[in-house]
Amino acid sequence: MDIAATTGGRDTLLSVPERSLFAASIGAERQVAMRLEAGRRVLWRGPGELQFGSDPRTAVRLTGLSAAEESVLSRLGDGATTAELRTRVRAAGVEGARLEQLVADLDASGALVGRTFPPDPRAAAVVAVLGLGRTGLALARDLAAARIGTVLLRDEGPVTRDDVGRGGYHPRDIGQARTAAAARACHDTDVRVRTTVPDATQPDVVVLVEQDVADPVGARSLMAADIDHLSVVVREKDVVVGPLVRPGACACLRCLDLHRCDLDDRWPMVATQLSVRPRGGPRAEDPLLAVLAGATAAAQVVALIEGAPVLTVGATLELRLPDGAARRREWPVHPQCGCTGLPEPPA
Ligand SMILES: [Zn+2]
Structure with missing residues (x-):
């Protein structure tokens, strides 16, 4: 899968160390409920492609998504937590492991925040x-x-x-x-x-x-x-x-x-x-x-x-x-x- 940030109008691959993705996908923190960072919108860019956020410095794209994955991940834009997405994956026809990987990618790119928000x-x-x-x-x-x-x-x-x-x-x-x-x-x-x-x-x-x-x-x-x-x-x-x-x-x-x-x-x-x-x-x-x-x-x-x-x-x-x-x-x-x-x- 591709995970990319848009920077100044040009696409650049995010440098997310493989180890951290791996750790995120298997670690205990995996099941922590996360949600999309406040203010970020989920934007549809075309078949199989979603963009999270519009600021060129921080926006993240996920590509190669199935229609079912698009549908599930789009719910993040409505305020759904990752825990809520997990309850829907089976009905939506998305594999649980696949969702965990997508969530881990979004988390590693900084698009998600934990349920327990740090003091403002x-x-x-x-x-x-x-x-x-x-x-x-x-x-x-x-x-x-x-x-x-x-x-x-x-x-x-x-x-x-x-x-x-x-x-x-x-x-x-x-x-x-x-x-x-x-x-x-x-x-x-x-x-x-x-x-x-x-x-x-x-x-x-x-x-x-x-x-x-x-x-x-x-x-x-x-x-x-x-x-x-x-x-x-x-x-x-x-x-x-x-x-x-x-x-x-x-x-x-x-x-x-x-x-x-x-x-x-x-x-x-x-x-x-x-x-x-x-x-x-x-x-x-x-x-x-x-x-x-x-x-x-x-x-x-x-x-x-x-x-x-x-x-x-x-x-x-x-x-x-x-x-x-x-x-x-x-x-x-x-x-x-x-x-x-x-x-x-x-x-
Ligand atoms: Zn002085």
Whole structure:
């Protein structure tokens, strides 16, 4: 039988060691009830050929199937477990050993998951969003939509007219505290999300959403508490997502500040002025850019929580309109920062 993954539109044979297939087919785990990974669909490609999943990186094809085997395996797409398939093989006219081999192949390719699902890291995660303008609100909503279990929200200001409209707050929220209005918006997105935690609960990730300039001093307490944090800065014409700081392991916000001082010796003076809030309150944030930046920032957080590679560790993504393109810049640890424990060079 052929088992193949579709990769970038081209078919490549999966490298599944023969021994592991053999072990899967005869081992005790063989009778464990499995089901198709959530979100995967079963697609019919032609006589004798089924495809499991549509993502080119993970999709798996089984070929050389009989009509009866197609019929039995298609039930995986309806949520049937492999145990349920086993109860039907005889009536369907499929040999039990043949089904076990097909199930073992799907299992070896990563298309199946066990009945006892591992704990969901998203559901257990606590993410704090500090700064709830349009961009912060979009981010918080996206985290709720991504089923992050707890999204903590903080902003000292009220909802203004600039904050409402498509993708923003509801007009009835004008004058209300942003924190409370954002919590309502998150619950509207997913009723299961929690927006409060017991005292002294430490977030897994904190997202700092600021205007014009990141405040490296404000992030000191997060560095001291060893809390991962993502900087999002809404500037005049773009939004900078990143860096995602893993304290002691990569460039921190002070590192970036020091790099900027190297590039512009007047940066401290400019940064100080940028950090002062304008008298009229925060600047109106572009709705489209807010949605784009919110989703990008949420994806960074989710990737971190799931243990996947994160584009913004030691790097920033500069998102700008009109094309929405992202420019990625890498930022090494600054030798004078000392945040990773490296000795500072002699003066
Ligand atoms: Zn640093």
